Amino acid sequence: MSIELKLRKNLSEANRMTKSFAANTDKTYTGNFRGEMSLLNPVFVVETTDDLTQYNYCEIAAFNRLYFATIRAVGYKLWEISCNVDVISTYATGIKASEALVRRTGKTGKINYYINDGVFYTEQREVITHHTFKKNGQNATLGTDSYYLLVAGG
Amino acid sequence: MELYKGKYKFDDTFIGSSALDPSYITYSGVNDDYTISSGLQNGELVYWIGQKSGVHRDETYNYVSNTIFEIVRDGNITSFYNSLTTTPQTIISNGEWTVKAKIESGFVVTFSAYKGDTLIINETLILQGFSNWVIITAKDENNHFGAAYAQFQTNGYTNVQPLKSFSGVLNANNIEPPSYVWTSFEGLNGNSGNYQLDLSKIADEAIGDGTPEVTTNDASIFTLPAQAKLRRIGANLQEGVEQTVLWCGDNYATATRRTVEGVGTNIVYLTFKFYYRSEVLAFTSPELVSHYEGGDVVSPETYLGIIYDDEMQVAAVDAITYNPATDTYKYNLATLPAEQQLQQLWVWLQDNGEYHEQGNPYDTGSEDNGGEPGTPRPQDSIGDSPLPTISGLNMGIVTLYHPDDTEVAAISQFLWSDNVLDNFKKYFNNFADNILSLYVLPFTPDSLPTKTFKVGNMTSEITGVEYVTSRYYDIDMGSVEVLPRWDSYLDYSPYTKIEIYLPYLGSHSLDVDEIMSPTKQDGTLPTGQGSRLKLTYRLDILTGVIVAKIFINNELRYQFEGKCGASLPLTGQTYASMVQGIVQAGAGLATTIATGGLTAPLSAAAAVAGTVNATKPSIERVGNISGEASMLCSKIPYITISSPSKPYLDEQEKYTGYPSYKAATLGSFSGFTQVVEAHVEGISCTEEERTLILKWLKEGVII
Numbered sequence: 001m002s003i004e005l006k007l008r009k010n011l012s013e014a015n016r017m018t019k020s021f022a023a024n025t026d027k028t029y030t031g032n033f034r035g036e037m038s039l040l041n042p043v044f045v046v047e048t049t050d051d052l053t054q055y056n057y058c059e060i061a062a063f064n065r066l067y068f069a070t071i072r073a074v075g076y077k078l079w080e081i082s083c084n085v086d087v088i089s090t091y092a093t094g095i096k097a098s099e100a101l102v103r104r105t106g107k108t109g110k111i112n113y114y115i116n117d118g119v120f121y122t123e124q125r126e127v128i129t130h131h132t133f134k135k136n137g138q139n140a141t142l143g144t145d146s147y148y149l150l151v152a153g154g
Numbered sequence: 155m156e157l158y159k160g161k162y163k164f165d166d167t168f169i170g171s172s173a174l175d176p177s178y179i180t181y182s183g184v185n186d187d188y189t190i191s192s193g194l195q196n197g198e199l200v201y202w203i204g205q206k207s208g209v210h211r212d213e214t215y216n217y218v219s220n221t222i223f224e225i226v227r228d229g230n231i232t233s234f235y236n237s238l239t240t241t242p243q244t245i246i247s248n249g250e251w252t253v254k255a256k257i258e259s260g261f262v263v264t265f266s267a268y269k270g271d272t273l274i275i276n277e278t279l280i281l282q283g284f285s286n287w288v289i290i291t292a293k294d295e296n297n298h299f300g301a302a303y304a305q306f307q308t309n310g311y312t313n314v315q316p317l318k319s320f321s322g323v324l325n326a327n328n329i330e331p332p333s334y335v336w337t338s339f340e341g342l343n344g345n346s347g348n349y350q351l352d353l354s355k356i357a358d359e360a361i362g363d364g365t366p367e368v369t370t371n372d373a374s375i376f377t378l379p380a381q382a383k384l385r386r387i388g389a390n391l392q393e394g395v396e397q398t399v400l401w402c403g404d405n406y407a408t409a410t411r412r413t414v415e416g417v418g419t420n421i422v423y424l425t426f427k428f429y430y431r432s433e434v435l436a437f438t439s440p441e442l443v444s445h446y447e448g449g450d451v452v453s454p455e456t457y458l459g460i461i462y463d464d465e466m467q468v469a470a471v472d473a474i475t476y477n478p479a480t481d482t483y484k485y486n487l488a489t490l491p492a493e494q495q496l497q498q499l500w501v502w503l504q505d506n507g508e509y510h511e512q513g514n515p516y517d518t519g520s521e522d523n524g525g526e527p528g529t530p531r532p533q534d535s536i537g538d539s540p541l542p543t544i545s546g547l548n549m550g551i552v553t554l555y556h557p558d559d560t561e562v563a564a565i566s567q568f569l570w571s572d573n574v575l576d577n578f579k580k581y582f583n584n585f586a587d588n589i590l591s592l593y594v595l596p597f598t599p600d601s602l603p604t605k606t607f608k609v610g611n612m613t614s615e616i617t618g619v620e621y622v623t624s625r626y627y628d629i630d631m632g633s634v635e636v637l638p639r640w641d642s643y644l645d646y647s648p649y650t651k652i653e654i655y656l657p658y659l660g661s662h663s664l665d666v667d668e669i670m671s672p673t674k675q676d677g678t679l680p681t682g683q684g685s686r687l688k689l690t691y692r693l694d695i696l697t698g699v700i701v702a703k704i705f706i707n708n709e710l711r712y713q714f715e716g717k718c719g720a721s722l723p724l725t726g727q728t729y730a731s732m733v734q735g736i737v738q739a740g741a742g743l744a745t746t747i748a749t750g751g752l753t754a755p756l757s758a759a760a761a762v763a764g765t766v767n768a769t770k771p772s773i774e775r776v777g778n779i780s781g782e783a784s785m786l787c788s789k790i791p792y793i794t795i796s797s798p799s800k801p802y803l804d805e806q807e808k809y810t811g812y813p814s815y816k817a818a819t820l821g822s823f824s825g826f827t828q829v830v831e832a833h834v835e836g837i838s839c840t841e842e843e844r845t846l847i848l849k850w851l852k853e854g855v856i857i
Contacts, residue, residue: 016856040842087846088855091837095847096821096857100832104854105814106807106825113642115813122644123799132792133632133689140632141789142657142691142718143597147562148622149555150590150696151609 003062005029005044005081007069010057014068017092019057027055039063044081045074052079057086066090235261242266260451261419278454278475334468339460339503382457384444384473388424396427405430405502412441419449426458426471428502436502437495442473462503468496469503541626547696552590554696556602556620562592565607568614592722596658596789597693599627625696631689631791636669638683639797645670645683650797653775656689656702657791658784659716661775664793669706676707689791693718720785808856820857828854 007029009022029046042060046052058069058081067083074080088095105111133140235257237243242254242264252268264278387399391411400407407428414421426439446453455476462469547554557565569589588610602620606613636652638645647666655661669685676686688705698719704712775794806812807825820827829851834844 013856015850015854040840085843085846087839087843088850091839091843091847094837094839095834095851096819098820098832098834098836099817100820100829100851101817102814102820102823102827103830104811104826104828105816105823106811106827107814107823110814110816110818110823111812112815113640113812114646115815116643117813121800122649125799126796127639127799128794128796130792130794131634131636132790133634133687135630135632139790140630140689141596142629142631142693145594145596145785146598147557147559147592148595148695149557149562149565149592151553151555152588152590153551153553153608153610 002030002032003060005031005046006059006061007052007055007071007081008057008059009054010068014086015088017088017095019066019086019089021057025054027052039065040085042067042083044083046079046081047077048079049077052081058083064090235263238263262451262454334463334466336461336463336470339462339469382459384424384442384456384458385422387458388422388444391424400426402503405436411444413447416449419451420447422447428499430502436498439471442471443475460499460503462500464500467500468493469499470496471499541624541628541692547622547625553608554622555607556599556622557607558620561607561616561619564616565614565619568607568616569609593698594720594722594785595693595695595698596718596785597627597629597695599624599695622695625694627693627695629691629693631691631702633686633688634793635679635686636684636793636795637679637681638670640800641683644798644800650795652796653794654687654704655775655788655792655794656714656716657787657789658700658718659702659714662712662714664704664712668711672707674707674709687793716784718784811854820851824857826854827857828852 005028007027009025010019011022012019027050029048031044031046042063052071053073055071056069058067059065060067060083066086066089068086070082070084072080072082102110103117238255238257240257242256244252245255246253250269254266254268255263256266258264258278262278266273266277388409388411391397391399391409393411393413396408396410398406399409405428407426410425410427412423412425414423422444423441424444425441428436428439430436442456442458443454444456457474457476459472459474460469461472555561555565599622602622604618604620607616607619608614639650644650645666650666650670652664652666652669653661654664664687669687670683672685675682675684678686685706688708690703690705692701692703693699698717700716700718702712702714702716703710704714809826811826811828814823815830820829820832832848832851834847834851837844837847839847
């Protein structure tokens with residue numbers, strides 16, 4: 001079975017659903033299977049004089065999947081490409097359509113700041129403020145000091 | 155003893171097609187003023203009697219060929235009642251059948267139907283609220299006898315009253331009814347499992363022997379449980395609203411209350427409907443008298459009983475009536491429903507027929523336990539109390555003067571004048587007996603009246619000295635706004651702390667959560683969170699005692715007590731006691747300080763908010779102050795707010811996101827998103843990939 005292997009340079013985080021790639025750097029290789037091939041973790045050996053050391057991602061259209069690629073040189077002009085399926089990007093459409101109870105998110109409108117799940121960091125220094133009780137714009141007090149004389153009768 | 159069962163049975167051609175269109179028949183008898191009609195109502199055959207002259211329909215009637223109704227007695231209810239005694243009296247008889255009536259108590263009358271000398275049935279009815287009555291007998295082609303009673307008002311309007319059967323029944327098929335061996339059913343769950351109807355105490359031996367009444371002296375019957383009272387079962391029922399009240403496994407029964415108003419006394423009825431777990435209605439019980447309300451008539455108490463016969467696979471609802479006047483329990487077994495209903499109830503009871511153990515009263519087995527928050531509890535407004543009105547300052551026994559500096563000096567000169575001292579020596583042994591105290595308070599009342607200074611009976615020449623007439627004063631000590639700083643959990647306990655300093659009283663902690671998230675604001679704040687704190691001091695000017703009242707959004711929430719004032723010595727004796735009082739007051743005046751976190755171990759990872767601010771110690775800012783010492787402290791009340799500092803994390807939404815705990819499709823989220831759980835079954839992938847997807851989602855992905 002002849003398949004096409006497209007190597008790409010991924011610039012995004014591994015857990016990012018929609019990856020971005022370096023422009024104009026894709027390389028495509030076509031070849032035939034010589035034996036059994038895993039669908040989720042295929043390994044290829046490619047003979048080429050191209051420098052594949054900068055590549056870390058590949059697409060295999062025949063498998064309908066996207067993969068993280070680990071490349072190592074195994075001989076003169078021989079490169080071994082070990083692929084691990086990137087399920088998040090491969091099934092991004094299906095994942096986005098799935099329902100979930102979300103613990104954390106960056107989406108405004110879906111955030112509850114009143115839940116403390118221990119991720120907010122605070123500094124060691126507290127802020128301490130003092131606020132007086134005011135009446136008519138002035139600090140409130142009980143009044144001025146006065147004498148009081150209690151007598152019998154009177 | 156045989157019991158006849160069933161109802162009046164007509165030739166079917168005379169049954170109306172619907173409850174709204176009954177077919178009418180006229181009776182054949184001595185009186186031409188009444189009509190008897192039959193029809194279906196709620197699926198049951200019912201019979202009415204009406205006054206022909208007032209009947210709104212005037213169709214041509216069909217006669218019943220094989221059943222003859224006859225009005226045998228009618229007349230004024232009061233006259234009829236007055237003719238009765240507590241001894242049964244014959245009111246109708248055709249030689250074979252006899253109906254007797256006697257007074258039970260009040261307007262309660264018992265009708266008894268006999269075949270020969272054999273009592274067939276008793277029926278207790280209330281003669282009240284109406285003016286006329288009739289007794290109707292019916293006889294079928296086989297000369298089976300039945301009788302019924304109805305009462306109504308003759309006010310010219312259409313009056314159609316249901317017949318109340320008090321005889322066995324006409325058995326047109328001439329089939330002897332089966333006899334049952336009844337056993338009382340053990341118990342059902344009532345009121346969401348909060349009690350059980352323990353029906354096992356009904357003496358089985360007394361059931362079914364044809365003796366419809368037993369006395370409490372009968373050793374074969376025990377006291378019925380209060381939970382089985384219909385009055386208790388229907389205690390919380392709304393009039394006319396069907397509500398679930400009983401359970402047997404997953405089957406349940408509802409009750410509906412109907413109150414019939416009488417003259418002075420109302421009668422409360424309950425109708426039970428038995429449903430299977432699939433919410434299919436099994437059957438409806440007859441309307442059972444629960445109790446009376448109001449008036450002078452002694453109310454019977456009706457208990458719900460369930461009896462069954464496993465061999466015959468029948469069961470019946472048996473409303474047991476306790477008559478306190480005669481101290482008897484009465485079974486109403488002769489009014490058994492149709493055989494189909496007896497069978498239906500037996501089937502209803504078979505569903506997991508154990509009732510729940512007392513130890514687990516709240517587990518109904520068929521409903522969720524909790525999970526549905528109730529409506530918010532309505533709040534009660536806690537207002538302030540009014541000033542006390544008894545002060546003792548207007549009685550003439552003592553006078554509290556309010557002299558200024560010049561007047562104090564003049565009073566001192568007057569007190570030490572020869573004339574005054576001579577008079578004091580005549581009347582008193584101790585000068586201090588007249589001058590009770592001299593002190594300074596940090597408060598000056600407004601608009602005091604004045605008079606000439608006088609002590610005891612000695613009048614001075616010092617005029618225009620103010621004196622106090624009210625002992626208690628409310629002083630407005632201002633307000634302060636407290637608003638959240640972070641609009642997040644960091645504004646709440648234990649991360650944010652609030653303390654209040656109260657002049658003359660000390661320092662106290664306040665509940666941050668109540669201030670930051672009040673249930674009601676006072677309408678002056680710019681945001682939905684936070685509160686306005688108002689402070690009022692209530693001062694007893696005679697003793698210097700102060701109660702500080704803190705209002706949160708105009709609701710009284712805190713009250714603290716203290717003392718202000720500085721005493722001035724008048725004699726060596728008063729000076730000594732003043733010093734002693736200062737020493738005693740300094741020992742152990744409490745201030746409320748939140749300790750929170752002082753004993754909690756400090757975590758190495760103290761940067762997390764949960765640990766940092768919660769474990770910071772609270773600092774005592776005010777020592778023990780009271781009385782004289784408090785006069786030397788700050789006189790301005792204030793609050794101290796300690797809140798955390800949170801660094802701003804640039805693009806935190808990309809790295810850690812923010813707390814959410816919302817459920818939606820993942821496409822509606824963005825940034826760093828971490829799930830608690832997700833439904834990814836719909837994705838077309840291998841199971842290994844599905845596991846990987848969930849793993850990534852729980853660790854967090856960037857959408």
